[in-house]
Amino acid sequence: MARPLSAPRGTRDLLPEDAPAWERMEAIARDLSRRYAFDRIDIPLFERVELFARGLGESSDAVEKEMFRVSGASGSEEERAEWALRPEPTAGIVRAYVEHGLHVRPGPLRLWMLGPMFRYDRPQAGRYRQFSQWDVEVIGDPGPMVDAELIELAHRFFAEAGIRDAVAHVNSIGDAVCRPGYRQALVEYFVAHEDRLTEDSRRRLRVNPLRVLDDKQLDPELVDGAPRSVDHLCEQCAKHFAAVRALLDDQQLRYVVDHRLVRGLDYYTRTTFEFFAAGREGQQDALAGGGRYDGLVELLGGRPTPGIGFGLGIDRAVLAVAADGAAASPPRALVVVVSADPARLAERLRVARALRAGQLSVRVDGSSRKLGKQLEAAARLNARWAVIVGEELARGNVIVRDLDSHDQREVPIVEAAAAMATPP
Ligand code: HAM
Secondary structure (H helix, E strand, O other): OOOOOOOOOOOOOOOHHHHHEEEEEEEHHHHHOOOOOOOEEOOOOOOEHHHHHHOOOOOHHHHOOOOEEOOOEEEOOOHHHEEEEEOEEEEHHHHHHHOOOOOHHHOOEEEEEEEEEEOOOOOEEEEOEEEEEEEEEEOOOOOHHHHHHHHHHHHHHHHOOOOEEEEEEEEEEOOOHHHHHHHHHHHHHHHHOOHHOOOHHHHHHHHHHHHHHOOOOOOOHHHOOOOOOHHHHHHHHHHHHHHHHHHHHHHHHHOOOOOOOOOOOOOEEEEEEEEEOOOOOOHOOEEEEEEEEOOHHHHHOOOOOOOEEEEHHHHHHHHHHHHOOOOOOOOOOOEEOOOOOHHHHHHHHHHHHHHOOOOOOEOOOOOOOOHHHHHHHHHHHHHHHHEEHHHHHHOOOOEEEEEOOOOOOEEHHHHHHHHOOOOO
16 A cells, blocks of 8 residues: 655645534635625735745744745746745735735725735644635725724624634834834843843844844743833824724723734834733734734835734634634535436436525435435435435426435425425
C-alpha cells in the first residue's frame, strides 16, 4: 500500500460533519454584511510582497516572520521572491480601491469579504497557517460614528452566533501628529528598564517601540507602568476617542479600554479594537481585531483618505461556539430514491430529478441490492424518506415511505415533494 499523506501542519480539513457550524457563521456574516449595507469585494489570494511590506510594515510579524512566499514554476530568483499569499485582506482591498479609482464612487465605500488568509506562524490551538476571516472595511469616513458602528457590528455578530459575553477591548494609538511623541516616551521608559526586557522586546524597541507592549513574555507590572497612548494624544485624536467612547456608552456596548492594545500591523491610527470571549483574553484568542487606518490609502498611492475595518476569525468563532456547547443545526430532510428492480436506473434518475426540482435533497441508490437492504442503507444515512420506484410508475406514481414510522403510501410523482413536507 502507498504511504498515506497528511495535510500540511497548521491547516485543517473541513469534514462534512464540521460544515454546518461553518455555514452558520458564514451565513451570519453574509446576512450582517447585507443588513449593514456593505458591498462585496474579492481580491486575489496572493499579491506582491511589496504591498504587504508597505501596507502592514516591514517589521510587523506578518511580514517579517510569517509571509507565505509563492514561487512560479519558472522565472528568475527575483521574480520568485515577489509574491506572497495574503496574510490579511485590508492591504489588498485598499490596493484595489486605488487601482480601480473607487474614490470617485459615492462614498463612503462599505466593503466586505469572506475568505482564507495565510500566515506562516507556529501552529497551536486556534492559530492556523490557513484560516478564514470575515472582513469589513469602510473607506472615506473619518468617524467617529463609524468607529462605534463597526464595534457594534462585531458585537452583533457574536450575539447572533450565540457567543455570549464577547468583550471589546478598545484603545487609541494616535496619529502622525502625536504618535512620535508617544513613541519617544515609550523608548525612554523601556530603555530605563532595559535589563527587564526580553531579547525580542529589545529588538522591537529599536524597530517599532509600540510593539513592546504586545510582548506577552514581559513582566505585566513593567508593561502596566509604561506610558499610555491615551495620555499622549493630540487634541484631535483625544476628541475622536472621547466621541467613540461616548457613542459606545450610549449603545450600552460592553467594552474596556485596553492600554496595551497596539495591534500588530503598522497601518493603524487612532481607534484600535479587539474582541475576546470573556475570560479568554490571551493573544491567540482574539475573536476579531481591527481599527482605523487613516494613512494607508495614501501610503499605497491614493489620495489621503481615512479608513477603518475589522477582521473576524471564522475558525475561532466556530471554536468558541463549540466551547459554549451551542446546539448543532438540525439534520436536513434527506430523501433516498430506491427500487427493487435493478433495471430501473433511468427511472430512478428521472424521479430524483423531479424531486430535486421540488427543492428536496435527494440521493439515488443505484445498486441492485434487495429493496430491504437499500432501505436499511437509507436509514443509516439518516434519511427521513425513501421514494420507491416500481411498477406504479406506469400510473405516474411512486411510493413515499417515512423511514421513522415506516408508514408508506402511493402518490403521484408531481405530488411527492408536497407529500414529504407533511407526514403520510
Ligand atoms: P488581525 O487581528 O491580524 O487583523 O486578524 C483578525 C482576526 O483574524 C483575529 O482576531 C483572529 O480572529 C483571526 N486570526 C488571525 N490570525 C489567525 C490565525 N493564525 N489563525 C486563526 N485565526 C486568526 C487583521 O487581519 C486586519 N486586516 C483587520 C482589519 C481590517 N483592520 C482593519 N481592517
